[in-house]
Amino acid sequence: MRSFNLVCLLALAACTTPPPDIEEATIADLHDRMQRGELTSEQLVSSYLERIESIDRAGPQLNSIIEINPDALLTARSLDEEWRESGPRGPMHGIPVVLKANIDTADQMHTTAGSLALADHRPDTDAFLVSQLRDAGAIILGKANLSEWANFRSTRSSSGWSSIGGQTRNPYDTARNPCGSSSGSAVSVAANLTAVAVGTETDGSVICPSGINGIVGIKPTLGLVSRTGIIPIAHSQDTAGPMARSVRDAAILLGAMTGTDPADPATRDAESAPSDYTTNLTADGIAGKRIGVIRSYYGAGSNPYVEAILAATIESLREQGAEIVDSIKIDTTGVDDAEGAVLRYEFKADLRQYLEQTDAPLKSLAEIIEFNEANKDTVMPFFGQERMLSAEEKGPLTDDNYLQALETSKRVSIAGIDGAMDEHDLDALIAPSNGPAWMTDHVNGDSFHVSSSSYAAVSGYPSITVPAGFIAGLPVGVSFIGRAFSEKSLIEIAYAFEQATDVRQPPQL
Numbered sequence: 252m253r254s255f256n257l258v259c260l261l262a263l264a265a266c267t268t269p270p271p272d273i274e275e276a277t278i279a280d281l282h283d284r285m286q287r288g289e290l291t292s293e294q295l296v297s298s299y300l301e302r303i304e305s306i307d308r309a310g311p312q313l314n315s316i317i318e319i320n321p322d323a324l325l326t327a328r329s330l331d332e333e334w335r336e337s338g339p340r341g342p343m344h345g346i347p348v349v350l351k352a353n354i355d356t357a358d359q360m361h362t363t364a365g366s367l368a369l370a371d372h373r374p375d376t377d378a379f380l381v382s383q384l385r386d387a388g389a390i391i392l393g394k395a396n397l398s399e400w401a402n403f404r405s406t407r408s409s410s411g412w413s414s415i416g417g418q419t420r421n422p423y424d425t426a427r428n429p430c431g432s433s434s435g436s437a438v439s440v441a442a443n444l445t446a447v448a449v450g451t452e453t454d455g456s457v458i459c460p461s462g463i464n465g466i467v468g469i470k471p472t473l474g475l476v477s478r479t480g481i482i483p484i485a486h487s488q489d490t491a492g493p494m495a496r497s498v499r500d501a502a503i504l505l506g507a508m509t510g511t512d513p514a515d516p517a518t519r520d521a522e523s524a525p526s527d528y529t530t531n532l533t534a535d536g537i538a539g540k541r542i543g544v545i546r547s548y549y550g551a552g553s554n555p556y557v558e559a560i561l562a563a564t565i566e567s568l569r570e571q572g573a574e575i576v577d578s579i580k581i582d583t584t585g586v587d588d589a590e591g592a593v594l595r596y597e598f599k600a601d602l603r604q605y606l607e608q609t610d611a612p613l614k615s616l617a618e619i620i621e622f623n624e625a626n627k628d629t630v631m632p633f634f635g636q637e638r639m640l641s642a643e644e645k646g647p648l649t650d651d652n653y654l655q656a657l658e659t660s661k662r663v664s665i666a667g668i669d670g671a672m673d674e675h676d677l678d679a680l681i682a683p684s685n686g687p688a689w690m691t692d693h694v695n696g697d698s699f700h701v702s703s704s705s706y707a708a709v710s711g712y713p714s715i716t717v718p719a720g721f722i723a724g725l726p727v728g729v730s731f732i733g734r735a736f737s738e739k740s741l742i743e744i745a746y747a748f749e750q751a752t753d754v755r756q757p758p759q760l
Contacts, residue, residue: 365413
């Protein structure tokens with residue numbers, strides 16, 4: 252793990268008394284206390300730093316934070332002064348945010364994707380979404396650990412492990428896995444080490460860790476959030492997304508992250524998207540909605556406890572006035588193989604472009620593979636780089652095989668969702684986000700049993716996971732999936748479900 256000296260940072264705030272009871276505090280709670288003069292942003296940052304020191308670095312050693320922003324307390328002081336002089340900029344003013352370590356920041360922190368190959372990589376420009384957050388008054392608290400290279404290195408990887416950050420642990424059972432690849436982002440939110448966090452997803456990397464760690468995660472429509480300044484896997488599926496303990500907080504963060512980025516043409520498709528996703532969040536937001544239950548998700552029927560949680564979710568939705576259409580089967584024939592080919596082609600091309608544009612120390616996938624092999628004792632002590640080797644064999648993005656795979660993956664996945672929603676006149680689809688967390692196993696790797704992330708991931712459509720139940724004390728989420736740019740409607744449904752069920756329970760640390 253990259254070293255950081257919290258003692259020195261905390262000394263900057265020695266004159267303040269960290270406030271009690273910040274656990275489970277929402278953004279609205281924090282702003283209310285700031286408005287009444289009971290809390291400053293500096294005190295809030297100091298409290299999170301103390302929790303990181305006592306819970307993440309020591310105690311249960313969750314190992315979710317890879318690096319602390321040395322400027323966090325100074326930024327908080329400046330924002331406190333601004334609040335006193337002119338009031339808050341908006342709902343994110345003075346609110347700490349943790350970023351996944353594959354998101355660029357032009358500060359003293361590094362952007363590494365968890366890899367020793369990029370240990371000294373410090374881009375000179377913020378990712379577009381980071382600029383948006385800073386403009387909104389957010390404080391970048393630090394970088395979160397992740398599955399190295401966003402889990403696109405090995406077929407036998409352990410989610411949440413990186414050669415810089417080591418193994419992130421699940422706060423509900425530290426012997427179990429946090430899922431990934433946005434492992435540290437999810438754990439830092441679940442354990443109250445930050446107010447909110449940002450993860451990234453290609454397929455499941457926001458939804459799975461959010462579900463397994465008992466928080467809310469939003470995988471936005473492709474293009475709603477800029478991809479500029481994020482270490483990529485594949486431009487046809489990559490997106491960053493908010494992670495929070497409540498639907499409203501995730502909606503606030505999503506609004507602060509979005510915007511039209513001249514450097515990312517996909518964001519032009521979102522020019523008419525809302526900038527505020529918190530309006531019309533009401534307890535009766537489900538009444539009259541038609542919701543279809545996906546019964547063809549990965550691992551369907553494999554875990555009776557997951558099925559029981561899904562049944563309870565359906566009953567809750569009915570009680571809230573939803574019309575349930577059960578069951579929806581979405582044909583995904585050929586999508587898995589096509590998606591795999593697309594990701595390997597795009598990873599090789601997109602990574603080269605990123606490395607060159609940010610003046611990274613290595614300039615291609617081939618050089619990274621060579622570095623990993625030369626340093627295999629520290630970079631690959633548990634698993635190899637099979638995915639990277641497979642991607643390096645691929646040709647350019649003009650290859651017919653790539654173009655055919657891309658066409659197949661998009662056509663089939665989009666037609667599957669649109670077709671089901673058209674046929675049944677649906678407002679949303681639902682499916683379990685995950686099964687219970689598995690034991691972390693560096694020998695055999697991950698053990699995924701239940702997942703529904705691919706529907707939205709491959710199509711580029713939005714999904715939001717919300718806590719839905721527990722199995723032996725381990726969280727399980729349910730995902731609401733919709734058409735392109737239907738985030739506002741999905742968030743309204745998810746909020747009403749959250750208010751009616753109130754499932755989330757913090758880990759007992």
